[in-house]
Amino acid sequence: MGRNTRKRRSSMAGKAIAASAALALGGGGLVWANFYASAHEKNSSQNNQVKAAAGQVATISCPDVGQKLTNVPKGARSGVDQELALLDKQITEAYARLASTRQAQAGDPGFVNNAILGPLKEKRAATIDRIRINIQRAGGQAANLNQLSACTPQVVQTNAGNGGGQQNNGGNNNNGGQQNNGGQQNNNGGQNNGGQNNNNGGQQNNGGQQGNNNGGQNNNGGQQGNAGQGGNGPVAADFVDITKAGNNAQLGVGQNGLSANGNGGSKGSFTTKCGTNGNDNHNTDNVIVAPGVTNGAHHLHDYVGNQNNDAFASDQELAGAGTSCQNQGDKSSYFWPVLRVQDGSQDFDQNKDGGGKEGNVGKILQPAQAQLKFVGNKKGNVVAMPTALRIITGDAKAFVNGNANANVNWSCTGFENKVQLKDKYPICPQGSQVVRTTNFQSCWDGQNIDSANHRTHVSFVQGDGSCANGFKAIPQLQVRLVYNVPAPKIQNGQVVNAYAVDSFPENLHKPITDHNDFINFFSKNLMNKMVNCINSGQKCQ
Numbered sequence: 001m002g003r004n005t006r007k008r009r010s011s012m013a014g015k016a017i018a019a020s021a022a023l024a025l026g027g028g029g030l031v032w033a034n035f036y037a038s039a040h041e042k043n044s045s046q047n048n049q050v051k052a053a054a055g056q057v058a059t060i061s062c063p064d065v066g067q068k069l070t071n072v073p074k075g076a077r078s079g080v081d082q083e084l085a086l087l088d089k090q091i092t093e094a095y096a097r098l099a100s101t102r103q104a105q106a107g108d109p110g111f112v113n114n115a116i117l118g119p120l121k122e123k124r125a126a127t128i129d130r131i132r133i134n135i136q137r138a139g140g141q142a143a144n145l146n147q148l149s150a151c152t153p154q155v156v157q158t159n160a161g162n163g164g165g166q167q168n169n170g171g172n173n174n175n176g177g178q179q180n181n182g183g184q185q186n187n188n189g190g191q192n193n194g195g196q197n198n199n200n201g202g203q204q205n206n207g208g209q210q211g212n213n214n215g216g217q218n219n220n221g222g223q224q225g226n227a228g229q230g231g232n233g234p235v236a237a238d239f240v241d242i243t244k245a246g247n248n249a250q251l252g253v254g255q256n257g258l259s260a261n262g263n264g265g266s267k268g269s270f271t272t273k274c275g276t277n278g279n280d281n282h283n284t285d286n287v288i289v290a291p292g293v294t295n296g297a298h299h300l301h302d303y304v305g306n307q308n309n310d311a312f313a314s315d316q317e318l319a320g321a322g323t324s325c326q327n328q329g330d331k332s333s334y335f336w337p338v339l340r341v342q343d344g345s346q347d348f349d350q351n352k353d354g355g356g357k358e359g360n361v362g363k364i365l366q367p368a369q370a371q372l373k374f375v376g377n378k379k380g381n382v383v384a385m386p387t388a389l390r391i392i393t394g395d396a397k398a399f400v401n402g403n404a405n406a407n408v409n410w411s412c413t414g415f416e417n418k419v420q421l422k423d424k425y426p427i428c429p430q431g432s433q434v435v436r437t438t439n440f441q442s443c444w445d446g447q448n449i450d451s452a453n454h455r456t457h458v459s460f461v462q463g464d465g466s467c468a469n470g471f472k473a474i475p476q477l478q479v480r481l482v483y484n485v486p487a488p489k490i491q492n493g494q495v496v497n498a499y500a501v502d503s504f505p506e507n508l509h510k511p512i513t514d515h516n517d518f519i520n521f522f523s524k525n526l527m528n529k530m531v532n533c534i535n536s537g538q539k540c541q
Helices: 012-026 032-036 044-055 074-100 102-107 111-137 315-319 524-535
Strands: 059-061 152-154 239-241 269-272 301-305 333-337 339-342 363-365 369-375 390-394 410-412 425-427 434-439 476-483 489-491 494-496 498-501 515-519
Touching (some): 059 074, 059 111, 410 425
Parallel strands (some): 239 425
Antiparallel strands (some): 301 333, 410 434, 434 476, 489 494
């Protein structure tokens, strides 16, 4: 995309208004207001259009219907999963329309509600009604689902001094009883959101890549939109210099992600070596949340372990597949969203669903290390995991859902015992590597290998390490991923050479959306060995 050659006007008022608009949107990664950087006060109507930019929405927040469905009869789950995947597709399409109609939004204050959110509500209502019918036909109850059809526009506000506050979404609830204040605020310990204009002679952002503003229009001589190489994040406010982040050694958000082991109970460990996905096993499916649906994740996953994991893999196929693990008794599937560096490069999926077509762009980074370690429980022994147990941890939609299921730990080598970040990507000093650490749920209900919302059959330990509600302690999977990442730079409020995890498009590549998935296919003999090692205090592999 070439530099804009239109003549730049000199109105300082126009620049100031555009800068304020960009600040309002910078955290959302959609700095469409840059289009107005050269606006001239021809008349008051034009001025009002420019000023309207500051109130424009950054993304769309919809109630997460899947998390509300805790009692879906097994006979209805296949049909319900298909409909839930359709809801995700509808949001993705609505977000794409939001991102491509910025001019129309500036000229019509009702455009988002009338042309995007209204039609989206109608589609969601029909889909949610089919979910209700599926559940009721199978003998279940599905009351009040229709309250979940409406979505709200989400405006990301700047807050320079608070590192973990919630977003302000106009005070609206999201019609599902859940407040619609789900992502983290875009701030970086005192630095303003990186969407502001920088009229410094046409310098480009992201290593020469343009931000995706106004469907491809240039920003009239200023620095290109700080909206990530794909146009939907990350932004400067998503990053922090780890040497200035302050100490916070506790992993996880709340109780989520706490290590289950300690100085008592079952003190052993079992490490399985499954490589770093050197064979490039990727897809954008999600066999746990969206079985039978192509591109159900809308972002790309790395897979290690089981080599047959896609949306259509049955338990029998997974059990009979090959594995990248050194111990062939471990055919479990371990997968997580890929990490990319947005340095102007492209990867194999630049023009594919789940990749560049949905804003997931840049060079995919293979982990330098991928440690998969199972540990015990500080209160007592662990029991064997059942075959085909599924666990998802973290929330790929945490930016709009909120922190309830978030489980995020970002750090740098040499800082892991001091700093763990949940809503920022770390900028590591020279010689230090980026680290993603995830501690999984390690309490199991003793009966089910999955649940309707893929969460309620497992839980995290309580603060003292015990399992609540009669759940049983199982080995806790701890995943530690280490990457060689070129350090991004923050220049004039812009991030250059950003990196980010793949995400659903409307979640804007926020670090809070990191997540991890596991399906257990250890052989019974190897699982028993793991349990014995952990309970006897040995360190095995």
